[in-house]
Amino acid sequence: MPTTKRPPPDNLLLAALPVEVRRRLIGESAPVELNFAETLHESGDTIRDVYFPLNGFISLITPADGRAQLEVGLVGSEGMLGVSVILGVDTSPLRALVQGTGTAWRVDVAHLSRVLEDSGPARALLNRYLYVLLTQLTQSAICTRFHLVEARLARWLLMTRDRARANRFHVTHEFLAYMLGVRRVGVTSAASALQKRKLIHYARGDISILNSRGLAAAACKCYAADRKTYARIMA
């Protein structure tokens, strides 16, 4: 279930490009569908296409030994999936999983490379985005290590809302547990605590954010820190 609608959905990176570059990049093509639970990149595999989401959101997941796994990044309308291509490596270090149905511009890797070679502004923009991603990654590392599940959950919900541009999305406790690297029960108790405080509402995999101010207060500082960095670097 997609969700709320806002007038002009565009990918923020593409929107920041010079028009001619943007035109050359995505040309006449139409955005593709991002289907729930679809794996766009598998860890270790060769990347053929990169994606610039318009809505929906994509989780970047690192597989660990055993069943353990952990989400280390989140890509939505503010970013791009497949940054390693910018660095000239077309092997994906992470698994990219569509968590929120939506649409995205898809660009062939070779084509992107050609455009990047010719356009300094495009290189600069994507490099800056990469820098942001890097800082978010370190922030995630800290967060995962030190913060309580409840605060981390609140942060995740807010980040997702921003990226998907929707206050309501489909995620079960079980999936959240995978993302946060904790047990499902841990998510259940954290989520029910947030629900009791009327910050969110959920039922059978549908989560709505009721009070984002309150949720931000319940989240760890990492959320604010990430936003600040994005604003500062991408401005």
Added chain:
Amino acid sequence: MPTTKRPPPDNLLLAALPVEVRRRLIGESAPVELNFAETLHESGDTIRDVYFPLNGFISLITPADGRAQLEVGLVGSEGMLGVSVILGVDTSPLRALVQGTGTAWRVDVAHLSRVLEDSGPARALLNRYLYVLLTQLTQSAICTRFHLVEARLARWLLMTRDRARANRFHVTHEFLAYMLGVRRVGVTSAASALQKRKLIHYARGDISILNSRGLAAAACKCYAADRKTYARIMA
């Protein structure tokens, strides 16, 4: 106290550059000293110089709220300090702290940028290094989340040995605790367990690796994974 000596110490990145680029980059200059406990970059500050260590090692530390902090990266003779410059951002996202005394080539940021503009191979090389750093960062995130202190300690010691090119270095339990994001007592018990198994020896801040095979077995897979990635990408 530096430590063991090996014949031709060079920075691996510089060694991989075309000779004329390397010459242009570091010219006639001499390597500078890296002094123990010196802060080369402060988080949020402007980066003036980048460093290519020959020996010694530098910790990349992210400050969290409170006293909590966490090492998210380690730079030695295999890499470079100040990668964000490659991305066109001269604000350091992390604190860079000299942990192992040594020497390094220091390069002015503006100069590096000019060289990078002209040299495709240099860009490609540093981009690949950045990719490696990125994967190591995600690996660290996993490690920090899921693995036991003892295994993480073993990994840290091995990584440090590789970067500093020395089997012996000066680090107190207290500093290790900061790096690993745990209590000092946690380090003490993990270290003493390793020492009992004759894998390491330590006394008053001097740590020696006695049996690196055994230590590798005690470490989590992250160590091997990191090495593998480095070899694959930088080869």
Added chain:
DNA sequence: ATACGTCCGTTCGCTGGCGTACAGAGCGAC
């Protein structure tokens, strides 16, 4: 020799999260 600072060892109670297991509740298919 003494005094002080650094570094390491150990202990105690506490708790957040783990692994596991089971039970109810909603929803769709038939």
Added chain:
DNA sequence: GTCGCTCTGTACGCCAGCGAACGGACGTAT
């Protein structure tokens, strides 16, 4: 309506790591 599946709630024992505190050992300076 009933069955089966998915999703959520709750409970129980367990443990790694936490915070705090104290004591001893080693070096170095005076």
